[in-house]
Amino acid sequence: xxxxxxxxxxxxxxxxxxxxxxxxxxxxxxxxxxxxxxxxxxxxxxxxxxxxxxxxxxxxxxxxxxxxxxxxxxxxxxxxxxxxxxxxxxxxxxxxxxxxxxxxxxxxxxxxxxxxxxxxxxxxxxxxxxxxxxxxxxxxxxxxxxxxxxxxxxxxxxxxxxxxxxxxxxxxxxxxxxxxxxxxxxxxxxxxxxxxxxxxxxxxxxxxxxxxxxxxxxxxxxxxxxxxxxxxxxxxxxxxxxxxxxxxxxxxxxxxxxxxxxxxxxxxxxxxxxxxxxxxxxxxxxxxxxxxxxxxxxxxxxxxxxxxxxxxxxxxxxxxxxxxxxxxxxxxxxxxxxxxxxxxxxxxxxxxxxxxxxxxxxxxxxxxxxxxxxxxxxxxxxxxxxxxxxxxxxxxxxxxxxxxxxxxxxxxxxxxxxxxxxxxxxxxxxxxxxxxxxxxxxxxxxxxxxxxxxxxxxxxxxxxxxxxxxxxxxxxxxxxxxxxxxxxxxxxxxxxxxxxxxxxxxxxxxxxxxxxxxxxxxxxxxxxxxxxxxxxxxxxxxxxxxxxxxxxxxxxxxxxxxxxxxxxxxxxxxxxxxxxxxxxxxxxxxxxxxxxxxxxxxxxxxxxxx
Amino acid sequence: xxxxxxxxxxxxxxxxxxxxxxxxxxxxxxxxxxxxxxxxxxxxxxxxxxxxxxxxxxxxxxxxxxxxxxxxxxxxxxxxxxxxxxxxxxxxxxxxxxxxxxxxxxxxxxxxxxxxxxxxxxxxxxxxxxxxxxxxxxxxxxxxxxxxxxxxxxxxxxxxxxxxxxxxxxxxxxxxxxxxxxxxxxxxxxxxxxxxxxxxxxxxxxxxxxxxxxxxxxxxxxxxxxxxxxxxxxxxxxxxxxxxxxxxxxxxxxxxxxxxxxxxxxxxxxxxxxxxxxxxxxxxxxxxxxxxx
Ligand SMILES: Cc1cc2nc3c(=O)[nH]c(=O)nc-3n(C[C@H](O)[C@H](O)[C@H](O)COP(=O)(O)OP(=O)(O)OC[C@H]3O[C@@H](n4cnc5c(N)ncnc54)[C@H](O)[C@@H]3O)c2cc1C
Ligand code: SF4
Ligand code: FES
Numbered sequence: 001x002x003x004x005x006x007x008x009x010x011x012x013x014x015x016x017x018x019x020x021x022x023x024x025x026x027x028x029x030x031x032x033x034x035x036x037x038x039x040x041x042x043x044x045x046x047x048x049x050x051x052x053x054x055x056x057x058x059x060x061x062x063x064x065x066x067x068x069x070x071x072x073x074x075x076x077x078x079x080x081x082x083x084x085x086x087x088x089x090x091x092x093x094x095x096x097x098x099x100x101x102x103x104x105x106x107x108x109x110x111x112x113x114x115x116x117x118x119x120x121x122x123x124x125x126x127x128x129x130x131x132x133x134x135x136x137x138x139x140x141x142x143x144x145x146x147x148x149x150x151x152x153x154x155x156x157x158x159x160x161x162x163x164x165x166x167x168x169x170x171x172x173x174x175x176x177x178x179x180x181x182x183x184x185x186x187x188x189x190x191x192x193x194x195x196x197x198x199x200x201x202x203x204x205x206x207x208x209x210x211x212x213x214x215x216x217x218x219x220x221x222x223x224x225x226x227x228x229x230x231x232x233x234x235x236x237x238x239x240x241x242x243x244x245x246x247x248x249x250x251x252x253x254x255x256x257x258x259x260x261x262x263x264x265x266x267x268x269x270x271x272x273x274x275x276x277x278x279x280x281x282x283x284x285x286x287x288x289x290x291x292x293x294x295x296x297x298x299x300x301x302x303x304x305x306x307x308x309x310x311x312x313x314x315x316x317x318x319x320x321x322x323x324x325x326x327x328x329x330x331x332x333x334x335x336x337x338x339x340x341x342x343x344x345x346x347x348x349x350x351x352x353x354x355x356x357x358x359x360x361x362x363x364x365x366x367x368x369x370x371x372x373x374x375x376x377x378x379x380x381x382x383x384x385x386x387x388x389x390x391x392x393x394x395x396x397x398x399x400x401x402x403x404x405x406x407x408x409x410x411x412x413x414x415x416x417x418x419x420x421x422x423x424x425x426x427x428x429x430x431x432x433x434x435x436x437x438x439x440x441x442x443x444x445x446x447x448x449x450x451x452x453x454x455x456x457x458x459x460x461x462x463x464x465x466x467x468x469x470x471x472x473x474x475x476x477x478x479x480x481x482x483x484x485x486x487x488x489x490x491x492x493x494x495x496x497x498x499x500x501x502x503x504x505x506x507x508x509x510x511x512x513x514x515x516x517x518x519x520x521x522x523x524x525x526x527x528x529x530x531x532x533x534x535x536x537x538x539x540x541x542x543x544x545x546x547x548x549x550x551x552x553x554x555x556x557x558x559x560x561x562x563x564x565x566x567x568x569x570x571x572x573x574x575x576x577x578x579x580x581x582x583x584x585x586x587x588x589x590x591x592x593x594x595x596x597x598x599x600x601x602x603x604x605x606x607x608x609x610x
Numbered sequence: 611x612x613x614x615x616x617x618x619x620x621x622x623x624x625x626x627x628x629x630x631x632x633x634x635x636x637x638x639x640x641x642x643x644x645x646x647x648x649x650x651x652x653x654x655x656x657x658x659x660x661x662x663x664x665x666x667x668x669x670x671x672x673x674x675x676x677x678x679x680x681x682x683x684x685x686x687x688x689x690x691x692x693x694x695x696x697x698x699x700x701x702x703x704x705x706x707x708x709x710x711x712x713x714x715x716x717x718x719x720x721x722x723x724x725x726x727x728x729x730x731x732x733x734x735x736x737x738x739x740x741x742x743x744x745x746x747x748x749x750x751x752x753x754x755x756x757x758x759x760x761x762x763x764x765x766x767x768x769x770x771x772x773x774x775x776x777x778x779x780x781x782x783x784x785x786x787x788x789x790x791x792x793x794x795x796x797x798x799x800x801x802x803x804x805x806x807x808x809x810x811x812x813x814x815x816x817x818x819x820x821x822x823x824x825x826x827x828x829x830x831x832x833x834x835x836x837x838x839x840x841x842x843x844x845x846x847x848x849x850x851x852x853x854x855x856x857x858x859x860x861x862x863x864x865x866x867x868x869x870x871x872x873x874x875x876x877x878x879x880x881x882x883x884x885x886x887x888x889x890x891x892x893x894x895x896x897x898x899x900x901x902x903x
Contacts, residue, residue: 130812
């Protein structure tokens with residue numbers, strides 16, 4: 001059993017920032033991560049970090065752009081916090097030595113990005129995330145913060161009070177990948193920073209490790225998941241792998257063409273003013289529409305051309321793109337256009353938190369892509385995720401160290417509920433009658449016991465779970481995962497309709513049933529990736545259900561969520577957050593208010609046109 | 611190793627002159643040309659191959675698991691998998707694992723050459739599985755764990771030693787007087803350009819694994835020295851601190867062990883001119899009159 005004041009689960013940008021912040025508050029903090037920190041997916045981020053740094057720009061403008069980008073489903077207190085804190089956090093990285101690209105005068109460079117009214121995207125080549133991740137890991141090493149790497153966190157140790165708002169989190173259980181031992185971690189504060197669930201989809205820009213573990217664990221422990229139906233599909237990913245071609249390419253002047261050589265963003269009226277630089281959802285839909293109209297390449301792609309920018313400018317600012325296109329698509333973008341298509345990229349929703357990263361369970365925090373403070377609402381602007389990591393990572397770390405007690409404006413937990421929803425589902429949600437035990441909240445353990453007891457109890461439960469999986473000879477998780485990804489890609493993608501969503505729910509249900517027979521065939525304890533992937537797959541099933549359910553219920557068109565038959569944003573009925581809570585194994589769907597009142601203004605919903 | 615390599619000699623020996631402003635783009639050009647060449651070859655091959663029908667790839671994969679009796683003696687397993695255009699070695703491994711043997715173990719995550727977790731020994735060279743097109747390789751494709759590192763299981767090696775070497779160079783930015791608030795420590799474009807390649811390291815360990823000298827003893831190895839270079843050359847660190855960095859890399863296990871064999875530079879998947887960086891540090895060390903071993 002390991003003991004620390006604060007445990008941060010996940011060592012990507014958000015986790016590292018949280019750990020540094022907690023450490024600066026004097027807490028004994030440790031990072032527990034299934035990958036070595038420098039292998040985290042934050043390293044893949046390309047384009048940049050939005051921060052209002054320069055004359056002519058202001059945090060207020062950044063906040064306005066973000067609220068508009070969110071299609072008014074972001075919460076103003078969270079958005080304003082993001083925009084107020086980002087400049088300082090970004091410059092903090094510069095002070096830590098991050099290798100930002102530079103202006104002539106030596107100050108950090110900024111560039112234009114989609115949906116922004118000012119070129120405020122601060123960047124380091126087309127590999128901003130790599131630099132950000134390494135810079136923060138360096139600071140973790142400098143401070144001597146304990147890192148437990150290659151430890152897979154399987155479950156949170158939470159008390160089993162009936163009301164989630166009375167529960168408290170005392171630590172977590174991790175599988176030591178190298179030895180196969182299960183370890184208990186006891187802590188006063190646990191920060192989940194496990195990143196997004198991109199592996200829900202077959203075609204994604206996300207790493208293989210992005211399986212939404214933290215979201216699924218928090219969900220089963222009783223924290224609602226918020227706005228999960230809002231999934232961002234990035235308009236420019238390479239067709240064969242899903243590798244991302246940064247928005248920086250369009251920011252620098254890259255042009256999208258259909259197979260008839262038309263600059264369709266303008267010529268077909270998708271975004272008459274901003275063209276290629278319209279919001280991601282707008283561009284992704286335009287591309288799919290072009291392909292469906294028969295104006296695509298190879299039936300699934302359009303072309304992104306940057307040749308006219310000139311070799312020099314490309315090599316200077318976008319060199320990484322040349323390597324990506326050559327290595328992963330066999331195309332040299334200095335000589336020919338790159339084929340691109342939309343791919344799953346970012347999960348706007350996640351673990352419900354307030355501005356301090358706190359969830360409704362005492363001692364449990366979340367930050368980064370796995371969390372939903374609600375800064376991105378229905379659509380995230382490019383360059384707004386990295387500032388989220390550093391701003392809310394730092395806040396969650398500080399608060400988990402219990403050093404601040406600012407009263408948050410965002411309310412969390414079931415008591416924030418404004419109404420229930422009863423959406424008609426084609427299957428019994430979450431249920432799989434024959435073996436309920438397997439799918440019921442596994443985290444819950446012992447009322448009012450000591451922290452150690454709660455962790456020990458959860459540890460025993462998890463040991464049992466591993467034994468069962470290892471002993472059973474059954475279905476390979478990879479088949480189940482692949483089926484799940486296929487149905488999500490077919491039915492819960494850029495375009496959505498009722499039949500498709502219902503089909504997805506049926507398929508997810510079938511995956512759940514098949515998962516009952518899943519077995520780990522590798523008998524080894526050492527580095528058993530078969531076991532880990534099997535547990536991850538279970539997490540993906542839970543998340544797929546939450547996401548699809550929310551999408552089925554939301555009968556409007558907002559941000560990244562497009563519904564056939566509901567082609568209008570419906571502010572009268574849908575200016576609210578979707579919440580899904582784990583209610584004894586059945587997802588319970590309810591809604592909470594969107595907060596449009598900021599510090600000294602109200603963000604009136606306007607038509608989103610670019 | 612205690613040979614003194616005079617400045618001029620080292621240059622002629624390595625054929626790696628100090629990078630000047632104009633030469634940096636030239637180096638980039640070379641790398642791009644290399645990539646283009648590879649992609650051209652790939653295209654040609656794909657064209658000739660598309661004429662035949664169903665293609666298969668033959669993988670010979672190293673297997674070892676100390677815990678499982680049937681696998682405790684190292685061996686190679688054969689996998690024959692359907693070839694698809696654009697397939698990488700990592701794709702082929704994933705296919706083998708998901709379709710034939712779920713116990714096949716290897717590290718991987720990003721699939722885009724940024725996480726550094728799938729450096730492997732592929733047909734006799736250190737490469738990233740995700741960055742290597744199957745069509746660029748001779749059949750059968752032989753996949754082994756990185757040499758010179760202890761094998762944990764199948765293709766997974768113990769990276770602890772590599773991480774320790776990285777830690778040994780104080781791999782973090784240090785400066786006493788960082789400005790406050792929103793004020794930046796300005797850096798010239800030239801200086802950023804100078805450290806740029808060194809900052810690209812993804813800790814894959816390919817370079818260290820390819821180096822004979824790193825294999826034997828406690829030589830810091832190319833990756834750690836490159837990390838030291840990254841900070842030593844960053845003008846934002848004070849002169850005094852930079853001097854300290856030279857002392858670290860100058861020690862017995864530091865730069866002087868490098869015999870300029872270029873194996874590290876040849877395998878680095880991020881095209882970092884490692885040998886050049888090491889040579890440059892040697893020169894700097896000589897200039898600043900430090901002792902050498
Ligand atoms: C290709 C790409 C490009 C992007 N470009 C940009 C950009 O230019 N600008 C921008 O703002 N945003 C960008 N984004 C989005 C942004 O990079 C991500 O949202 C962000 O990096 C997520 O960071 P994170 O810290 O939340 O999670 P991650 O970096 O994904 O880290 C997750 C961590 O959790 C750990 N973990 C996961 N599960 C477990 C478990 N069960 N047990 C223990 N540890 C676990 C992992 O090991 C890892 O350390 C991009 C995203 C992608 C995919
Ligand atoms: S220097 Fe290159 S080969 Fe060595 S660890 Fe870094 S990326 Fe890998
Ligand atoms: S999988 Fe990340 S470098 Fe290859």
